[in-house]
Amino acid sequence: MILGAPGEKLLLLGNEAIARGAIEAGVHVAAGYPGTPSTEIIDTLAGVADKVGMTVDWSTNEKVALETAYAASMCRLRALATMKHVGLNVAADVFMSIGYSGVRGGLVIVSADDPGCHSSQNEQDNRYYSLASYIPCFEPYCPQEAKDLIVAAYDFSEENGTAILFRVTTRICHTRGEVVLGEIKKIERKAVFEYNPSKWVLLPANSRKLRVKIIERLNRIEEKLTEFKFNKIEGEGKVGIITSGIGYAYAIDALRELDLCGKVKVLKLSTPHPLPTKLLEKFTDGLEKILVVEEGDLFLLRRVKEKLYDFDLRIPIYGKGDLLPLAGELDLLTVMRAVAKICEKTVPEPIESIKLKEELEKAIPVRPPTLCPGCPHRATYYSLKQALRELGLKIPCTGDIGCYTLGYNPPFQLQDTSTCMGASLGEGAAIARFTDKPVVAVIGDSTFYHAGIPGLINAVYTSAPLLVVVMDNSVTAMTGHQPHPGTGITATGKPAKIIKIEDIAKACGVEFVKVVDPYNVGETKQAIKDALEYVRREKKPAVVVARRLCALVAARKGLRGTPPTVEDCRGCMVCINTFACPALIVEEGKVKIDEGLCFGCMVCTQICPFGTIKVRK
Amino acid sequence: MSTIIIAGVGGQGILTLAKIIGDALVKKGLRVRVAEVHGMAQRGGSVVTYVRYGNIDCPRPSYGMADAVISLEMLECLRSLYFLKKNGTIVVNDWIYPPNIPGVKVPSKDYILKYLDKVSKNIYVVPANQIADSLGSRLIANTVILGAVARLKVFPLSKEDLIESLRRNIKKKYIDLNLLAFEKGFESISV
Numbered sequence: 001m002i003l004g005a006p007g008e009k010l011l012l013l014g015n016e017a018i019a020r021g022a023i024e025a026g027v028h029v030a031a032g033y034p035g036t037p038s039t040e041i042i043d044t045l046a047g048v049a050d051k052v053g054m055t056v057d058w059s060t061n062e063k064v065a066l067e068t069a070y071a072a073s074m075c076r077l078r079a080l081a082t083m084k085h086v087g088l089n090v091a092a093d094v095f096m097s098i099g100y101s102g103v104r105g106g107l108v109i110v111s112a113d114d115p116g117c118h119s120s121q122n123e124q125d126n127r128y129y130s131l132a133s134y135i136p137c138f139e140p141y142c143p144q145e146a147k148d149l150i151v152a153a154y155d156f157s158e159e160n161g162t163a164i165l166f167r168v169t170t171r172i173c174h175t176r177g178e179v180v181l182g183e184i185k186k187i188e189r190k191a192v193f194e195y196n197p198s199k200w201v202l203l204p205a206n207s208r209k210l211r212v213k214i215i216e217r218l219n220r221i222e223e224k225l226t227e228f229k230f231n232k233i234e235g236e237g238k239v240g241i242i243t244s245g246i247g248y249a250y251a252i253d254a255l256r257e258l259d260l261c262g263k264v265k266v267l268k269l270s271t272p273h274p275l276p277t278k279l280l281e282k283f284t285d286g287l288e289k290i291l292v293v294e295e296g297d298l299f300l301l302r303r304v305k306e307k308l309y310d311f312d313l314r315i316p317i318y319g320k321g322d323l324l325p326l327a328g329e330l331d332l333l334t335v336m337r338a339v340a341k342i343c344e345k346t347v348p349e350p351i352e353s354i355k356l357k358e359e360l361e362k363a364i365p366v367r368p369p370t371l372c373p374g375c376p377h378r379a380t381y382y383s384l385k386q387a388l389r390e391l392g393l394k395i396p397c398t399g400d401i402g403c404y405t406l407g408y409n410p411p412f413q414l415q416d417t418s419t420c421m422g423a424s425l426g427e428g429a430a431i432a433r434f435t436d437k438p439v440v441a442v443i444g445d446s447t448f449y450h451a452g453i454p455g456l457i458n459a460v461y462t463s464a465p466l467l468v469v470v471m472d473n474s475v476t477a478m479t480g481h482q483p484h485p486g487t488g489i490t491a492t493g494k495p496a497k498i499i500k501i502e503d504i505a506k507a508c509g510v511e512f513v514k515v516v517d518p519y520n521v522g523e524t525k526q527a528i529k530d531a532l533e534y535v536r537r538e539k540k541p542a543v544v545v546a547r548r549l550c551a552l553v554a555a556r557k558g559l560r561g562t563p564p565t566v567e568d569c570r571g572c573m574v575c576i577n578t579f580a581c582p583a584l585i586v587e588e589g590k591v592k593i594d595e596g597l598c599f600g601c602m603v604c605t606q607i608c609p610f611g612t613i614k615v616r617k
Numbered sequence: 618m619s620t621i622i623i624a625g626v627g628g629q630g631i632l633t634l635a636k637i638i639g640d641a642l643v644k645k646g647l648r649v650r651v652a653e654v655h656g657m658a659q660r661g662g663s664v665v666t667y668v669r670y671g672n673i674d675c676p677r678p679s680y681g682m683a684d685a686v687i688s689l690e691m692l693e694c695l696r697s698l699y700f701l702k703k704n705g706t707i708v709v710n711d712w713i714y715p716p717n718i719p720g721v722k723v724p725s726k727d728y729i730l731k732y733l734d735k736v737s738k739n740i741y742v743v744p745a746n747q748i749a750d751s752l753g754s755r756l757i758a759n760t761v762i763l764g765a766v767a768r769l770k771v772f773p774l775s776k777e778d779l780i781e782s783l784r785r786n787i788k789k790k791y792i793d794l795n796l797l798a799f800e801k802g803f804e805s806i807s808v
Contacts, residue, residue, distance in 0.1 A: 009643060011642075036655055039655075040655075119655070142674060171676050174653045174655055175650055175653070175676040176636065176652075178647075178649055246675075246676075248674070249675040252675070253673055253674055256672065329677065331679050332675050332678055333680055336679075350680035352703075354680055354699070356736065360695055360698060363732075364723075365715075365716050365718065365721050365722065366663075367662055368716070368718075369661055369662035370717045576719055580719055582661060
């Protein structure tokens with residue numbers, strides 16, 4: 001489908017539209033690290049990589065992904081790097097340097113921001129990276145424009161010798177919309193490394209000169225963006241709305257709802273940085289007030305305010321922080337209210353619906369995400385909790401980023417911190433040293449490869465009494481089951497060397513390393529207890545790898561077991577209160593198995609104190 | 618322009634349902650936005666998708682803007698009810714699934730229906746899980762609901778439009794079962 005013919009109209013997810021754009025632009029190399037809401041770009045490209053002759057990688061982390069794409073650019077190829085917003089923090093070191101060196105082959109970096117924190121630890125607005133790096137930022141408003149703008153971004157990147165930061169948000173990435181496909185360019189280029197030390201070697205002497213160049217480059221780019229076809233002025237009037245990215249979709253729908261289309265002047269921008277000054281000057285001429293509609297922080301509002309000062313124009317300007325809230329996603333009603341306010345109109349308030357929502361929020365219990373039936377992480381958490389209890393230990397449990405972060409919730413409550421990728425190790429080892437008490441760090445397999453290894457080396461180096469529990473479900477699960485260096489296959493399904501976590505741990509100098517099957521409660525609990533005793537006695541780190549394939553992947557492979565039976569449940573609720581598997585249900589005070597949900601992991605049969613949950617004979 | 622909310626619990630096939638409908642709308646030449654949420658929220662949590670079409674660009678609606686709420690679970694129907702216009706259509710699976718929290722208290726079916734009734738008289742309760750179970754797979758309850766939606770003409774789409782889209786978006790080996798589920802859902806509504 002994604003390789004459909006030009007002119008064909010398809011319903012595509014924003015991320016699929018970006019992938020199609022990359023194919024149309026003749027991209028040679030794409031690399032990323034999975035992260036919501038960016039993941040489907042590489043997933044889509046990986047599925048057709050061989051057909052279109054593209055190299056597609058799931059890299060160990062975002063920094064490596066961007067280095068891969070940047071290197072492709074050094075070799076004259078067109079390259080794409082994708083990541084979620086916080087992933088760009090990991091890749092920021094190389095990103096900032098690319099701002100100095102510029103590119104050879106076209107280079108686009110997709111940053112998928114997550115306002116509203118649907119699946120992230122923060123709401124950072126990565127347009128600020130564009131400001132800091134002198135790398136222009138492009139931002140589409142819908143799936144169709146996402147595709148078209150990617151294609152334009154590659155030509156723009158090569159014409160101007162700069163990388164492009166392509167900023168999208170959840171409601172672009174994960175919105176499906178109609179997309180008319182374009183021509184697929186075949187750009188035949190052989191990868192040849194271009195020797196150019198004054199460009200690629202960022203020694204201070206070179207960087208000082210490049211700094212002067214990139215300031216000039218950004219000024220040239222800014223002038224070109226006035227004519228850029230994705231930036232345009234619509235409508236007329238004394239009131240102006242300036243939008244960037246998906247802000248345009250909200251603004252235009254608000255105008256429709258308020259019957260104000262054409263009566264308000266709208267500046268639709270797809271390039272929030274650099275701001276095309278001449279276009280903005282033309283737009284603001286004769287305006288009496290301005291509303292800026294943007295998703296994320298008040299990035300554009302700040303930039304426009306600076307420009308108004310330069311234009312010597314003192315008119316009221318509103319946006320995020322006053323008429324629009326700074327926290328969370330944009331909301332159509334909120335944008336309608338803001339537009340109505342500056343147009344001196346009124347919005348009919350949905351009072352009954354607002355009251356209803358408040359009432360219902362009290363009446364209905366929340367439904368937080370939960371570990372799946374058969375999830376090996378639940379089994380590991382159970383054993384960890386029991387081991388700590390049996391040893392009488394109340395110690396901090398530093399957490400990390402993945403499905404297992406859900407161990408924060410009852411009944412486990414074994415995530416006392418969760419900061420960013422790999423932090424369980426860096427933080428855990430430090431807390432253990434400073435408090436002189438053992439700490440448990442919980443980290444997943446993909447996260448371990450991504451950012452865990454330096455933390456582990458540091459823990460060994462500083463003799464930290466840290467137990468590292470690697471919850472290894474042998475896949476990057478949370479984002480939809482991408483392969484990683486421990487899985488033995490590449491993004492495009494080719495065989496790869498399996499790099500074992502236990503081998504890495506040993507190579508890092510950890511002397512206590514044990515691999516267990518979390519479905520075996522006795523074995524896992526004992527290994528954790530032994531490891532904790534070792535950590536306390538030796539004042540050194542220990543690693544327990546709890547390895548069992550993600551239940552969703554296993555089910556897809558037909559590895560579902562037979563559900564157990566319950567005979568004469570005594571209603572003690574131990575399984576419900578300490579294990580909380582969604583397949584265990586309570587009816588009239590007795591526990592039953594929901595056979596439709598049960599994965600057949602048999603862990604509950606090892607938990608029931610009366611042995612009434614039994615393996616089916 | 619129209620807005621439809623599709624809600625349920627992660628794992629029920631809500632995104633697939635929304636995609637089938639969105640695809641059929643695109644084939645009718647309409648401008649369509651189907652807003653999904655992926656990642657963490659999919660692990661057994663609440664899932665809400667917005668389907669908007671016609672003269673629209675914004676994927677995310679607000680209070681009282683929806684013409685219909687379609688839900689694969691009753692509590693999730695209630696949770697999304699504030700999107701519904703007065704007397705909009707409600708299509709809901711006859712199933713209450715308590716959240717996976719030890720000791721959780723959930724409202725009764727009577728309570729839920731009473732609430733739905735407050736907002737609309739156009740309520741259709743479909744025994745989609747029961748029908749799906751009788752066909753051998755809980756996973757096709759979403760297609761049963763799709764059949765009911767086809768009968769109710771929630772969208773400007775014919776039964777054939779939706780069946781064609783179903784064929785385009787479901788793996789070949791599951792097509793027959795899904796077509797059966799669709800028919801059963803269609804028949805479950807008397808108009």
